[in-house]
Amino acid sequence: MAENFEQHSDISAADLARLTQEAQAEATPSTAKIIWSEFKADKPAMAALIIIVGFILFVMIGALFINTPKMMETNIMGYFNQPFTADFWLGADSAGRSVAKQLIVGSRNSIGIAIGLTVISSTFGICWGLISGYFNGYIDWGMQRIYDFMMMLPMTMMIIVLVTIIPHYNSVTLTFIFSIFYWEGTSRLIRSRTLAESEKDYVAASKASGTSHWKIIFREIMPNISSLIIVDCTLSFAENIGVETGLSYLGFGLPSQTPSLGTMIANANDPNNITQYWWTWLPAALEIIILCLSISYVGQVLRRAADSSQRQGSVN
Amino acid sequence: MSLIEIKDLKVHYPIRSGFWNRITDSVRAVDGVSFNIEAGETYGLVGESGSGKSTTGKSVVGLEKVTSGSIMYKGLDITKAENRRKLDYNHDVQMIFQDSLSSLNPRKRIEDIIAEPLRNFEHLSKDDEKLRVLQLLNIVGLDADALYKYPHQFSGGQRQRIGVARAVATNPKLIIADEPVSALDLSVQAQVLNFMKKIQREFGISYLFISHDLGVVRHMCNNIAIMNRGRLVEIGTRDDIYNHPLHIYTKRLLAAIPETDVNSREAHRASRLAVEQVYQDQQSKYYDDNGAAYPLVQVTPTHAVALPQTIAQQLASQEGEVQA
Structure with missing residues (x-):
């Protein structure tokens, strides 16, 4: 059969290298290049990217050099020490513990939970939505009833109950507990787009070309809803920082001996702290604001890169 | 043997309605189609x-x-996955x-x-x-x-x-x-x-x-x-369909082809209107009581039309006279 094609086309194996080279010269730039040029075109987003990456690297590495149990020991001499001194760069809290060191370890914990939670819950939610939307019919019906049941459970209450009945928990178990509940929004969003997408002709064409269902779902449909996935992931990452922080603030997040952004913001529970000892809670609050803003800037750039009509970069 | 043999192919879509969302009727998108494709x-x-x-x-x-129905390829029914x-x-x-x-x-x-x-x-x-x-x-x-x-x-x-x-x-x-x-x-x-x-x-x-x-x-x-309407109304060679159409639906389709001959514009218009008039008047003759097409009957070895046997013969002989 190959001869059949040889006969009717004047291209033979000898031309392969030359033609490949020609095609490469005309090739559309790769996704990574497009994303990079988008960042270059948008200065605030570039700054946001540097802030996020730099900060995450800084706290991840910095936390390795801090002896957490020792840091969390009460030090009566440092009681509400003023900030900007040699021993306490950002001051100390009511137990005389360094705010700067707590901020580093606490950020590592909170960001770690947020990343873990986003990865687990988004992966699960995306798979659930894609499969449910693609197969339709009875599979969709069953999966959506499970979804409805999960939606019906009061999320915060359930997490608080789970946290109280599990005897020893740390940031890893907490991430898994959160993940049970945070895939739902993503899955509905992805399902609705998959329903529309799987009716399109290119899916029919893939079926007619003998491609398997799983390949169609993850290699054909998923790339086509990638802009939605990216936006959803960045937004839920920003939101997930808030999830842990909020619960820790209420006292149901991480144990009190584990510092986190939430436990630090919880310092603001005390009116004295709010008015006089602002350094106990303000750095953590500012950090969350800056991180969430930066993440949404980066998310916007990724979304623009995924949609060719919105691009601002010079590579098209 | 033909490459593909389609026999009595039916594709119906259910219509659900009512409180229990039961199947109450169906859309007969394809309702008993048979033809063969040669290599x-x-x-x-x-x-x-x-x-x-x-x-x-x-x-x-x-x-x-x-x-329901079958599509045979290499002796197997390919409607089954x-x-x-x-x-x-x-x-x-x-x-x-x-x-x-x-x-x-x-x-x-x-x-x-x-x-x-x-x-x-x-x-x-x-x-x-x-x-x-x-x-x-x-x-x-x-x-x-x-x-x-x-x-x-x-x-x-x-x-x-x-x-x-x-x-x-x-x-x-x-x-x-x-x-x-x-x-x-x-x-x-x-x-x-x-x-x-x-x-x-x-x-x-x-x-x-x-x-x-x-x-x-x-x-x-x-x-x-x-x-x-989900059924075949006429099968034939190119010559059969374009020069000897028998079913009114085929005639309407042919009348709808735009003509670029400006000088006889009026004549074309008249013939189009005549075909439409026949369609309006004689619908009951060409479709059965439910508005569906009749089963196909053979007129010549290559030409088949969806009409009752008598009417088909009658139309075919009329067509012959016009040709003569």
């Missing part, structure tokens, strides 16, 4: 929109769940879609799009695969530059040729062309059709050519089936 020929399937011609086409490729797998059916039967943009995945490069059936059915080495894609692009008249581009960078006609290249990639025996040119302008239509004809000559492919455009069908097809 190497172009078979035209013509009808207005909603007549079930696209559904028939999709059933033949295996994209539509068939309610396991038979399709056993035969590697889609290696031999491929499809060209109407909308060239939505039928090409916007996130894939042209190389990956054309190579998709090759990867599933032929498992070539990387270089052989690339060579085949380049040859296919060459056959449909596109340059090698196209290889790493995305579908949105091409014009409608180029995209449709990419669709043709993908369908031809595995050297199939039959290609279902579902209104392949109806979304293109006229000059590009001719270009794509000529590529399709050239490919047919060179590779000996059969087409099931689905269209509502009788001008295009006349250019492409040897045998034509006219479809109306």
